[in-house]
Amino acid sequence: MTAAVRAKGASRTKVDWFLLFMRVALLSLIAIGLLAFFAQQLDPNNAFARWRHGGDAAHTLTGDQYKGLVVTGLSQGAMYGLIALGYSMVYGVLGFINFAHGEVFMVGGFTGFIMANKLDEAGYWEGGAFIPAVLFTILVCTLVSMATAVIMERVAYRPLRGSPRLIPLITSIGVSFFIQNAVILLFGPGAKGYPSNPDWLQQKRSLLGLVEIEGIKIVVIVVAALSMYALWYFVERTRTGKAMRAVSEDKEIASLMGINVNRTIVTTFAVGGAMAGIAGILWGLLFRSVIATTGFLPGIKAFTAAVVGGIGNLGGAMAGGVALGGAESLAPLMLLEPLGVEGASQLRDAVAFTLLILVLLIKPTGLFGERLSSEDRA
Amino acid sequence: MSDQKPILEFRDINTHYGAVHILKEVNLAIYPGEMVCLLGGNASGKSTTLKTLLGMVTPTSGEVVLDGEVVNDKPTSYRVERGITMVPENRRLFKRLSVLENLQLGAYLRTDKDGVERDLERIYSMFPRVKERLSQKAGTLSGGEQQMVAMGRALMADPRVLLMDEPSMGLAPSLVRTNFELIQQIHEEGIAIFMVEQNANMALSLADRGWVLQTGRVVLDDTADALLANPELRKSYLGEA
Numbered sequence: 001m002t003a004a005v006r007a008k009g010a011s012r013t014k015v016d017w018f019l020l021f022m023r024v025a026l027l028s029l030i031a032i033g034l035l036a037f038f039a040q041q042l043d044p045n046n047a048f049a050r051w052r053h054g055g056d057a058a059h060t061l062t063g064d065q066y067k068g069l070v071v072t073g074l075s076q077g078a079m080y081g082l083i084a085l086g087y088s089m090v091y092g093v094l095g096f097i098n099f100a101h102g103e104v105f106m107v108g109g110f111t112g113f114i115m116a117n118k119l120d121e122a123g124y125w126e127g128g129a130f131i132p133a134v135l136f137t138i139l140v141c142t143l144v145s146m147a148t149a150v151i152m153e154r155v156a157y158r159p160l161r162g163s164p165r166l167i168p169l170i171t172s173i174g175v176s177f178f179i180q181n182a183v184i185l186l187f188g189p190g191a192k193g194y195p196s197n198p199d200w201l202q203q204k205r206s207l208l209g210l211v212e213i214e215g216i217k218i219v220v221i222v223v224a225a226l227s228m229y230a231l232w233y234f235v236e237r238t239r240t241g242k243a244m245r246a247v248s249e250d251k252e253i254a255s256l257m258g259i260n261v262n263r264t265i266v267t268t269f270a271v272g273g274a275m276a277g278i279a280g281i282l283w284g285l286l287f288r289s290v291i292a293t294t295g296f297l298p299g300i301k302a303f304t305a306a307v308v309g310g311i312g313n314l315g316g317a318m319a320g321g322v323a324l325g326g327a328e329s330l331a332p333l334m335l336l337e338p339l340g341v342e343g344a345s346q347l348r349d350a351v352a353f354t355l356l357i358l359v360l361l362i363k364p365t366g367l368f369g370e371r372l373s374s375e376d377r378a
Numbered sequence: 379m380s381d382q383k384p385i386l387e388f389r390d391i392n393t394h395y396g397a398v399h400i401l402k403e404v405n406l407a408i409y410p411g412e413m414v415c416l417l418g419g420n421a422s423g424k425s426t427t428l429k430t431l432l433g434m435v436t437p438t439s440g441e442v443v444l445d446g447e448v449v450n451d452k453p454t455s456y457r458v459e460r461g462i463t464m465v466p467e468n469r470r471l472f473k474r475l476s477v478l479e480n481l482q483l484g485a486y487l488r489t490d491k492d493g494v495e496r497d498l499e500r501i502y503s504m505f506p507r508v509k510e511r512l513s514q515k516a517g518t519l520s521g522g523e524q525q526m527v528a529m530g531r532a533l534m535a536d537p538r539v540l541l542m543d544e545p546s547m548g549l550a551p552s553l554v555r556t557n558f559e560l561i562q563q564i565h566e567e568g569i570a571i572f573m574v575e576q577n578a579n580m581a582l583s584l585a586d587r588g589w590v591l592q593t594g595r596v597v598l599d600d601t602a603d604a605l606l607a608n609p610e611l612r613k614s615y616l617g618e619a
Contacts, residue, residue, distance in 0.1 A: 246472050246483055253470045256432065256463070258455040258487035
């Protein structure tokens with residue numbers, strides 16, 4: 001029981017005090033970290049910085065470095081957001097977390113690996129053929145991930161419809177292991193490399209003279225933004241999207257309207273899978289390597305992003321993804337490094353999950369989440 | 379009326395939830411344009427009757443007949459397309475969707491765009507308050523307004539038979555009368571109404587005929603006037619000693 005749902009007037013229990021302590025401690029850490037950061041930017045040789053860095057001055061962050069971190073965070077966050085959409089949509093419609101969704105993303109990355117290498121062998125991964133080749137690859141990855149998600153629903157989840165929610169949840173962990181191991185069986189356990197991107201994509205280019213960005217990160221951000229816009233349009237403006245929102249709110253009444261609930265659920269998986277597939281190929285293009293376990297950490301992070309944004313809320317999933325990517329990228333150098341934490345850049349994962357805990361402590365429904373009624377909470 | 383063919387019929391319907399026998403040999407018939415009501419206490423099988431009519435519950439024996447066709451194994455959407463729809467108990471609007479979206483979903487299966495536009499206009503003129511709130515989320519409306527949207531949503535399906543599950547449930551007493559006036563108004567447009575109601579007095583004063591359901595069995599089947607005069611019924615439903 002958190003303070004947020006504690007009945008008014010009830011006295012605080014030990015757990016409440018502990019939660020309050022955690023909130024205060026985390027927020028103070030952030031406040032002190034930020035203060036220390038601003039202090040070191042103004043005077044790298046201030047007393048606090050010298051104390052925390054064993055007598056040395058702090059390393060200040062230059063404007064360009066800072067911009068670079070923002071861009072990295074944004075591109076990473078855009079991919080988290082794309083994956084998070086799938087978690088959120090399936091949760092909205094079926095009320096369970098599909099932990100195998102990270103594997104749908106990984107399948108997209110592997111499809112990209114196969115496509116990119118085949119196209120590279122045929123000589124299409126460079127020069128003027130590159131752009132159509134990449135677009136074609138994105139399309140195929142989207143379709144393969146979509147198919148993976150749809151088959152998953154048909155084979156693993158539909159037979160469990162109507163059973164307690166814990167059962168599909170545990171099944172999804174099983175599905176996740178199954179897909180990971182199937183990929184190891186097919187491609188071996190090693191990392192698979194993408195062919196090099198053309199030089200013009202690797203080079204940094206200036207955007208409005210404000211910031212230098214590697215071309216590939218621009219591609220990631222632009223493709224992710226376009227996909228999110230397409231999804232938003234689909235959900236908010238089309239008849240099928242309307243049906244999807246109706247099903248996520250009340251299946252019985254949706255079917256009374258004549259909506260085919262099963263087909264709508266399949267559509268939900270398909271659309272969520274497509275977004276994960278796009279994230280998969282973008283991930284591959286950016287990091288140029290995939291491995292059977294590629295889906296695990298981004299999957300968990302995207303789930304975190306969905307919860308941070310408010311699970312079931314699509315705008316929240318996107319915002320949560322970007323917030324998480326940004327925090328991962330910025331917090332180590334803006335909060336931890338000024339506090340004298342060594343190797344702060346290695347702590348990105350810790351930052352991500354601390355953000356999750358922080359949001360759950362302060363706003364349990366997520367940034368944009370609505371309060372769930374008791375019947376939704378099972 | 380008896381020379382017309384019924385739109386919707388139950389022939390010796392039995393339903394079970396697991397081992398529990400809910401409806402027992404129920405026979406009903408709804409004719410075009412009439413207003414009928416089904417009365418009964420808690421757990422008498424009223425909701426199951428509605429769900430069976432709509433195909434959300436499949437009977438274990440007997441026939442659900444729509445326009446002379448046995449539709450036992452047809453899905454809800456099939457029946458909605460052929461003119462059956464329901465205003466559910468407690469309205470059950472899509473609270474996070476806008477009022478307009480709720481109305482549009484009522485016409486989900488319709489392909490005649492002009493007809494849909496015309497029906498939207500008709501609903502605006504019936505419920506001017508609804509028109510003012512089209513872009514608002516349905517969950518933010520007052521109970522009375524939600525009732526209007528729920529009826530509007532059902533009318534958007536262009537039904538011939540409108541099933542109403544406890545239309546006065548959860549409404550402020552002052553709204554109950556307005557609500558029945560609305561039902562009357564819909565009925566006057568030629569739509570048959572099948573009403574399930576606890577408020578037997580009000581329901582019977584509007585309806586042509588009625589049935590009384592008791593533990594899944596039809597115990598009374600008569601004209602509304604006869605039912606109103608029935609001493610047994612007065613005792614059990616109209617609160618007279």
